[in-house]
Amino acid sequence: MKIIIAGGTGQVGTILARHFNQNGHSVVVLSRRLQKTLWRVVHWDGSTLGPWLDELDCSDVLINLAGRSVNCRYTQGNRRAIFDSRVLSTQILHQAIATIEHPPAVWLNASTATIYRHALERPMDEATGEYGGNEAGAPDTWNFSIQVAKAWEMAFFSTPTLGIRKVALRSAMTFSADRGGVFDVFLNLVRHRLGGATLPGTQFVSWIHEVDFIRSVEFLINREELTGAVNLASPHPLPNREFLGILRKAWGTRVGLPTTRWMLELGTFLLRTESELVLKSRQVVPGRLLEAGFQFKYPTWPEAAHDLVVQWRGAHP
Numbered sequence: 001m002k003i004i005i006a007g008g009t010g011q012v013g014t015i016l017a018r019h020f021n022q023n024g025h026s027v028v029v030l031s032r033r034l035q036k037t038l039w040r041v042v043h044w045d046g047s048t049l050g051p052w053l054d055e056l057d058c059s060d061v062l063i064n065l066a067g068r069s070v071n072c073r074y075t076q077g078n079r080r081a082i083f084d085s086r087v088l089s090t091q092i093l094h095q096a097i098a099t100i101e102h103p104p105a106v107w108l109n110a111s112t113a114t115i116y117r118h119a120l121e122r123p124m125d126e127a128t129g130e131y132g133g134n135e136a137g138a139p140d141t142w143n144f145s146i147q148v149a150k151a152w153e154m155a156f157f158s159t160p161t162l163g164i165r166k167v168a169l170r171s172a173m174t175f176s177a178d179r180g181g182v183f184d185v186f187l188n189l190v191r192h193r194l195g196g197a198t199l200p201g202t203q204f205v206s207w208i209h210e211v212d213f214i215r216s217v218e219f220l221i222n223r224e225e226l227t228g229a230v231n232l233a234s235p236h237p238l239p240n241r242e243f244l245g246i247l248r249k250a251w252g253t254r255v256g257l258p259t260t261r262w263m264l265e266l267g268t269f270l271l272r273t274e275s276e277l278v279l280k281s282r283q284v285v286p287g288r289l290l291e292a293g294f295q296f297k298y299p300t301w302p303e304a305a306h307d308l309v310v311q312w313r314g315a316h317p
Contacts, residue, residue, distance in 0.1 A: 002059040004104070006030040006089060007046065007066025011181045012110075012174050012213070016063065019214045028055045030066075046089040049096060057100040061221055062107045064093055067152075074141045083148050086110075090155040097161055104164065106221055109156045111168040113206055113233055113284040115149035118142065120202060123237065125287030126170075126229055142280055153229065165227050167220050172206035172233035172284055174213045175304065177311035187312060189256075190248050196256035201241030203281035206233045209298035209307070216286075219294050226292060233284045236300050243301060250305040 003020050005013050008029035017039050021027045027039035030052050034041055044052040046066050056062065066089035068081045090109060097103045116124040117132035124130065132138070132146040153168050175183035189195040208216075216232050238246075248256050286294070298304035 001061055002026040002028070003061045003063065004028050004030065004056055004059045006044070006062070006064040006093065007110075008063070009033055009035065009041070010065065010069070011176065011178055012171070013065045014178070015174070015176055015210050015214065016065075016217060028059075030055070046085060047092055049092065049099065053096055053100055056096055056104070058102045059104045060106075062093065062097075062104045063217070064090060064107070064109045066090075067110065070145070074144060079144060083151065086148060086152045087155045090152065091159075094155075094159045094161065097164065103161070106165045106167070107161065108167050108169055108217065108220060109152075111153050111156075111170045111229065112145070112149050113170045113172045113231060113282055114145050114280065115153070115170060116282070116284060117146075118203075118281050119283040120204070120281050123283045123285040124231075125285050126231055127287055129231075129284070157228075165224065167227060168229040169217070169220075170229055170231045170233075170284070171213070172208050172231075172237075172282065174208055174210055174232075175308055176210035177308055177315055179316070183308055183312075186244070186247060187251065187309070190244070190251050190253060193253065193255045194259065195244045195248050195251075195253075196258035197241035197244060198259045201239060201258070203240050204237045204283040205240055205243040206237040206282040206284040207243075207301070207304070208233050209304045212296050212298055215297065216289055216294060219289070219292070223292060226288070230288045231284050231286045232289070233286050234299060234301070234304070235285055235290060235296060237283050237285065238301055246302050247305050247309075250302070250309045 003025050005017055007013060008017050009031045017027050017029055021039045029039060029041045030044040031041055032045060034043055042052050042055055044050055066085060068085040070082060115131055116129045117135055118138060133143055156168055173182045213232060220226055220230060244256060
């Protein structure tokens with residue numbers, strides 16, 4: 001197959017490009033940054049049509065992951081960049097598909113599991129999950145993330161694309177042993193004995209191992225009956241306190257200093273990022289994947305954490 005990955009130079013895009021390239025597919029990444037890789041990288045700006053149209057024509061699969069990183073402070077300028085980079089790239093791909101003669105048969109567009117509300121009392125699947133937004137007491141940054149997610153999916157689904165199957169990937173945190181990824185962030189806390197509970201510790205962590213992320217994307221490409229929004233997450237989210245305790249055990253350390261909210265807010269301010277990643281309770285489950293018969297290789301956190309730590313030690317001796 002010829003697979004186009006728009007915005008494919010980040011952690012998740014690299015995971016997919018690497019996998020599909022190793023398995024003999026023709027991979028073309030559309031990116032603002034040209035770089036040397038084992039697959040082709042073609043320039044695009046994410047907002048205007050250009051020569052990259054020739055790559056999209058006669059391709060089999062389009063995966064759009066474009067979007068400015070949310071690992072930043074939510075200043076006015078950064079908010080605009082986060083919002084526009086997602087919505088405008090999705091809109092320009094609609095224009096592109098309307099222009100070319102032979103569009104791809106399936107279009108997978110990134111979304112996010114953070115579209116659901118802060119949930120402690122029950123899990124959120126696609127059928128019964130409640131969207132967040134303007135909940136009493138929720139920080140403004142949480143509501144902003146939800147507004148972005150809603151606008152992103154509206155831009156994706158509001159324009160008809162006759163003959164093209166469309167799936168929105170509501171992904172949880174994707175964990176791989178790559179440097180700079182979200183797993184690397186959590187493991188660094190544990191390695192420096194700071195991996196105690198992020199208080200209160202009852203907030204749920206939703207996650208997915210990179211192997212299951214890749215397998216679920218392949219599953220969605222091949223299952224022609226699946227359309228609409230799909231949660232990409234392990235079937236077993238768990239509380240922050242338990243999540244970090246298991247990661248400490250996998251690393252081989254007992255000590256992990258707890259982090260209070262004020263410590264976290266100070267730390268994220270100094271690191272120029274936001275605390276939503278660990279404070280918002282994401283209790284997301286993959287209802288549609290399970291109903292369709294998808295089987296996870298790493299359904300629970302202990303086995304996933306062990307594998308990721310082994311990989312990380314092997315890659316960073």
